[in-house]
Amino acid sequence: MNEEEKLRQKLDDELDMMSFNRLHELGNQAIKEGAIAGHGFRNGQYEILQDGEAKLMTPEEAQQYLEELIRNS
Numbered sequence: 001m002n003e004e005e006k007l008r009q010k011l012d013d014e015l016d017m018m019s020f021n022r023l024h025e026l027g028n029q030a031i032k033e034g035a036i037a038g039h040g041f042r043n044g045q046y047e048i049l050q051d052g053e054a055k056l057m058t059p060e061e062a063q064q065y066l067e068e069l070i071r072n073s
Contacts, residue, residue: 023059026066035069 001009023046027039030048038049039062046062048055057065 019059019063023063023066026063026070030066030069030073033070033073035073036066039066 024039027036027048030036031038036048036050038047040047042054042056045056046059048057048062048065055065
């Protein structure tokens with residue numbers, strides 16, 4: 001792996017971490033507001049516990065879903 005590829009990988013990793021942190025913050029906020037019971041990663045998907053069921057979605061879908069829940073609560 002050359003230096004450019006290493007730098008690209010490092011940037012990708014940092015972006016992934018920022019996205020994970022944002023998703024985690026949104027999930028915690030939704031819990032505080034009583035919109036969901038729990039959240040987290042499971043088998044490469046993001047799981048949201050709500051109304052007695054587990055909803056699995058991509059991290060991107062989960063972020064949009066949580067943002068909408070928070071906006072409407």
